[in-house]
Amino acid sequence: MNYKIALIKGDGIGPEVVNEAVGVLEAVGEKFGHTFEFVDVLLGGCATDAVGKSYPDGTAEKCRACDAVLLGAVGGPKWGSDKPPEQRPETALLAIRKDLGLYANLRPATLRPAMADACPLKKETAEKGIDLMMVRELTGGIYFGKRDRYQTEDRGLECTDLMAYSEQEIERIGRRAFELARLRRKKVSSVDKANVLETSRLWRSVMHRLAEEYPDVQYEDVLVDNCAMQLVRDPGQFDVVVTENMFGDILSDEASMVTGSIGLLPSASIGDTAPGLYEPIHGSAPDIAGQDKANPIATILSVAMMFRYSFQRAAEADAIEAAVDAVLAEGWRTPDIAEPGVTPIGTKEMGRLIRAHI
Ligand code: NAD
DSSP states (O other), rough: OEEEEEEEEESSTHHHHHHHHHHHHHHHHHHHTTTTEEOOOOOHHHHHHSSSSSTTTTTHHHHHHHHEEEEEEEEOOOTTTTTTTGGOOOHHHHHHHHTTTTOOEEEEOOOGGGGGGGOOOOOHHTTTTOOEEEEEOOGGGGGOOOOOOOOSSSEEEEEEOOOOOOOHHHHHHHHHHHHHHTTTTTTEEEEETTTTOOHHHHHHHHHHHHHHHTTTSSEEEEHHHHHHHOOOHHHGSSEEEOOOOOHHHHHHHHHHHTOOOOOOEEEEOSSSSSSSEEEEESOOOGTTTTOEEEEHHHHHHHHHIIIIIIIIOOOHHHHHHHHHHHHHHHTTOOOGOOTTTTOOOOHHHHHHHHHOOO
């Protein structure tokens, strides 16, 4: 197959980690007989510097013409909150997700076998293993609802943020979760706050209707406060966890922490028609940019997700994940994950070792 891939290298360590991921793509292409056409897309602080705005005209069209999008990271102190919105990298990130209709964010939280010691939880909890997929609704809810700020007569300023969800929005993310569970251990945990919120009561009723359509998938409702607790008490109980935007934002960070390092975790944002967007969960790490210190594994594992979810090529995804596990099992570490006494290797060397294993 020939795949056309948009590369958004971005800012800070973005170009360094994307370059290693591209190397891995090429190694996979060689092994499995695929070719790639790469399209460089300017987005983020580097775009502000080059053309005066972080989300240049035509960005979404360029991405839509590709089979998938690989993003490094954007942002940095140079383009902070003192800049107008159109020059800020975060504006571009929200815009591209919205414009491509990427309503489902998939974040696996996997404790890789060689990294069990990095898990901050009790040893016996870590030993049970962690392999869950957080599915977060990405384009609705309170982050996109109407906001208001007004002066009251007796209580000073008052603000509101509206949380709204439609049946259609809930159903499409719910279906994603059930379909994903069928490819995994066949369990869906749906997280809500149905004892308080009306949006959650609608969420729950739609999920129950879907659960009847997927009798082969085990289903449970979990209140968000209980889920936060269970993620640190016994994360091994979860397979697919599906939830609305704000709960997912918070819980996915919690889930990633229990697996150790930010430099190891990939993510995918997908919609119904446009290409999926694959990116590490970490930011542009300006403190280590340009020093060959960044861990490229999260971006490389994002490429594995690209093969699995955009190209339906599980063997290629498995090969990348196995290569990462093999390099970690051999004891190779970038500085962010190096145990005391271990001499770390650089970004490029980590990429080279993973390519060699593929
Ligand atoms: P960050 O993830 O960039 O860095 C947090 C810490 O983790 C830093 O110490 C950094 O050195 C380290 N780190 C991150 N990725 C690493 C890697 N691959 N290898 C080794 N160490 C790594 O978060 P931050 O410092 O809060 O944000 C920096 C910038 O990135 C900000 O401008 C922020 O807005 C932006 N950001 C972008 C994205 C994105 O592009 N999706 C996500 C989060 C933050």
